[in-house]
Amino acid sequence: MGFALFRGEGRLPVEDLRDLKVGEVVHLDGVLYTARDKAHRRMLDFLDSGLEIPFSPSSGVMFHCGPIVLREGDSYRVLAAGPTTSARMDPFEPRVIKELGVRAIVGKGGMSSDVAKSLREVGGVYLSFTGGCAVKAARAVKEVLALLWEDLGMAEAVWVFRVEDFGPLIVSMDAHGGNIFEDVERRGRERLRAIVERGRSS
Amino acid sequence: MSGEERARWICELLRRAAVRAPRFVKESLIKVKEREEGHARAQIESILENLEMAEAEGVPLCQDTGLPFFFVQFGTDVSSEELGAWLSALEGGVKLATESVPLRPNAVDPLSRANSGDNLGRGMPMVDLELYPAMRGMRIQVTIKGAGSENMTALKLFSPGAKWREIELWVLERVLEAGGKPCPPTFLGLGVGGTAALSLKLAERALLRAPSRNEDASIALLEEELFELVNELGVGPMGLGGNTTVLGTFVEVANTHTATLPVALKFCCWAYRRASLRVSGEEAWLEDM
Numbered sequence: 350m351g352f353a354l355f356r357g358e359g360r361l362p363v364e365d366l367r368d369l370k371v372g373e374v375v376h377l378d379g380v381l382y383t384a385r386d387k388a389h390r391r392m393l394d395f396l397d398s399g400l401e402i403p404f405s406p407s408s409g410v411m412f413h414c415g416p417i418v419l420r421e422g423d424s425y426r427v428l429a430a431g432p433t434t435s436a437r438m439d440p441f442e443p444r445v446i447k448e449l450g451v452r453a454i455v456g457k458g459g460m461s462s463d464v465a466k467s468l469r470e471v472g473g474v475y476l477s478f479t480g481g482c483a484v485k486a487a488r489a490v491k492e493v494l495a496l497l498w499e500d501l502g503m504a505e506a507v508w509v510f511r512v513e514d515f516g517p518l519i520v521s522m523d524a525h526g527g528n529i530f531e532d533v534e535r536r537g538r539e540r541l542r543a544i545v546e547r548g549r550s551s
Numbered sequence: 552m553s554g555e556e557r558a559r560w561i562c563e564l565l566r567r568a569a570v571r572a573p574r575f576v577k578e579s580l581i582k583v584k585e586r587e588e589g590h591a592r593a594q595i596e597s598i599l600e601n602l603e604m605a606e607a608e609g610v611p612l613c614q615d616t617g618l619p620f621f622f623v624q625f626g627t628d629v630s631s632e633e634l635g636a637w638l639s640a641l642e643g644g645v646k647l648a649t650e651s652v653p654l655r656p657n658a659v660d661p662l663s664r665a666n667s668g669d670n671l672g673r674g675m676p677m678v679d680l681e682l683y684p685a686m687r688g689m690r691i692q693v694t695i696k697g698a699g700s701e702n703m704t705a706l707k708l709f710s711p712g713a714k715w716r717e718i719e720l721w722v723l724e725r726v727l728e729a730g731g732k733p734c735p736p737t738f739l740g741l742g743v744g745g746t747a748a749l750s751l752k753l754a755e756r757a758l759l760r761a762p763s764r765n766e767d768a769s770i771a772l773l774e775e776e777l778f779e780l781v782n783e784l785g786v787g788p789m790g791l792g793g794n795t796t797v798l799g800t801f802v803e804v805a806n807t808h809t810a811t812l813p814v815a816l817k818f819c820c821w822a823y824r825r826a827s828l829r830v831s832g833e834e835a836w837l838e839d840m
Contacts, residue, residue: 372590387664417614417655428653429614434699434732458699458731458790479594480699480734480789481822482601483614502666504614504655517597519590519791530730533792537727537784544723544780548716 352379352410352453354518366452367472369520371527375476376516380409380494380509381455383416385433387505388498389441396448403497404509407450410476413438413457415504417483418493425493427510429483432457435475443467455518459530465522475522477529478515489515552833554640560828560835561644561691565619566652568695568826569611572602573840575762576798576823583736583795591793598788598821613822615697616654619645619670620677622694622759626686637689637830638678645669645676654695679755688831690838692759700733700818704754706747709812718743718814719777725816726781726797731790734820736798739781742815745805750813757801758819765802774802788821798823 354363354375363369382404384392395402416430435456442464445451452473454460457480468475478486495509521529577599584595605612621641625634648654649670658670670676705725709717722741729735738761742753764771778800787793798821807813827838 374590374593415614415655417611417616417653419653428608428610429612429655431614433615434702436732457734477731477789477791479597479601480731481613481697481820482597484604484608484610484612485597485601487610488604502656502668504657517593521791529791533786533790534727534730536792537786540784541720541723541727544783545720548720 351408352377352381354453365472366474367524369474369523370525371520371523371529373520374517375520376514377410377455377476377518378513378515379511381412381512381515382406382409383412383414383430383506383508383510384438385413385415385505386437387501388507389438389445391498391501392449393441393444396444402449404495404507406445407452409509410453410455411445411451412455412510414486416487416508418503418508425496427487427490427493430486430490430510431481431483432478432486434458435460439464446471446473459521459528465526465528468522469524469526472524474520474524476518477521478518486515489513552835554636554643557637557640558643558647561640562647562651564691564693564826564828564837565644565648565654565695567837568693568824569616569648569652569654570609571606572612572822573825575840576821577602579762579798580821583798586794587788590791591787591795594788594791594793595795611652611654612824613697614655615699616652616657617695617697617824618657618675618677620679620694620696622679622681622692623689624681624683624686624692625689627682627684628687629689634689637691641676641678642671645671688829691828691830692825694759694825696824697734697820697822700737700820703729703733703818704751705816706751707814708747709814711810711812713812715773719780721814722777722816723780723784726786727784729818730786733818734822735786735790736788736795736821738819738823739777739797739800740817740819741777741800741802742817743802743804743812744807745813746807747813747815749805750815751817753803753805754815754817757803758817758823759825760801760803761799761823767804770802770804774800777802
């Protein structure tokens with residue numbers, strides 16, 4: 350179990366997640382836990398009621414994803430497994446990071462400033478995978494290690510994937526407060542102001 | 552044609568939509584790639600690579616295969632029996648496609664969130680019916696759209712005196728707010744006028760018209776102006792910054808009450824999935840688009 354991130358063509362291993370800066374591109378080997386709204390809610394419910402979560406979130410990467418998986422006899426074949434919109438998990442993620450020890454999240458679209466703060470506190474990162482690129486993602490899944498909380502349904506259950514060379518992943522929120530989405534929005538607001546001004550003067 | 556055959560055609564229609572993006576989607580992505588560099592370009596390259604993979608493997612290009620929405624257009628030569636037969640085949644087709652494409656079972660009860668398991672259940676599948684007097688036969692189009700972009704839908708009842716400029720700035724605000732969440736570069740459908748409900752329907756129809764411009768030249772001009780302005784914002788592919796925030800902007804207009812101005816905005820992710828089935832008597836075929 351566990352995971353490792355690599356940089357560039359030479360696959361240089363990332364020793365400490367704190368070394369990563371926004372804008373860097375990495376690839377991932379290791380364990381991914383898929384979790385969407387329902388799985389997040391249940392993790393926190395289990396935490397509150399002292400129940401044991403049937404997997405160890407800190408031993409892998411949290412992947413915001415609801416895949417399409419085909420059951421073939423006793424095994425599974427992952428057909429499509431792109432990221433889902435991470436912002437839906439905003440209310441749950443700070444506790445998942447701080448109390449369950451998750452250090453790396455893969456999703457799309459970015460997360461709230463509360464999540465960013467939690468990542469900064471623990472030295473974690475948020476990585477973007479291209480939304481909609483579900484077949485490309487599925488090809489990196491080498492094995493389905495487990496299916497947990499199956500009662501939540503195919504999309505909402507926790508799938509445990511072993512991936513190889515999963516990426517490219519863009520470091521979009523880092524452990525030092527760097528946040529691509531915030532930067533893009535700030536610049537967008539400046540441009541919007543310019544558009545408004547231009548309209549006034551014409 | 553038997554009911555079973557009709558259901559199989561509907562299944563193939565859904566497979567086409569889920570697996571292969573329309574040609575105009577691919578072409579606009581290839582075009583914008585040249586205007587991008589760095590991360591933005593890498594995102595578009597991944598998208599194009601993924602489209603190839605999905606087509607080669609015959610599997611859904613995105614794991615969110617949405618909720619099937621059927622748009623059925625029919626001419627006056629279509630009998631009510633024939634229309635009815637096709638409408639009753641939709642359910643069977645969706646069920647078949649959910650198992651065989653496969654589509655992700657996405658339909659849940661809105662309150663209990665219980666999943667029906669087959670993309671059916673109360674109110675499913677969604678159908679929009681329209682009589683086209685000039686048309687011969689039928690066209691059954693389907694769109695399957697992820698919830699990421701659907702969740703960004705916005706509706707505003709403007710003061711009746713609001714100018715186009717105000718509407719445009721409202722759209723720009725919504726696009727900034729949405730950021731990377733709807734999987735940009737997106738397609739935007741804007742519905743202006745009617746009632747609140749009609750404006751949303753107009754926005755839906757505007758998206759369905761892609762890639763064609765509005766036939767009314769003055770509205771086509773507004774579509775182009777909006778396209779340029781939105782792309783100035785620099786949200787970029789996946790919200791990571793870049794020159795391409797939208798791949799297309801479409802506006803539909805209807806008259807409205809003198810005391811109101813409803814405006815609806817719908818986003819569709821880059822993975823605009825739509826397919827079309829033509830029916831003429833006993834013949835049916837998938838249309839290229």
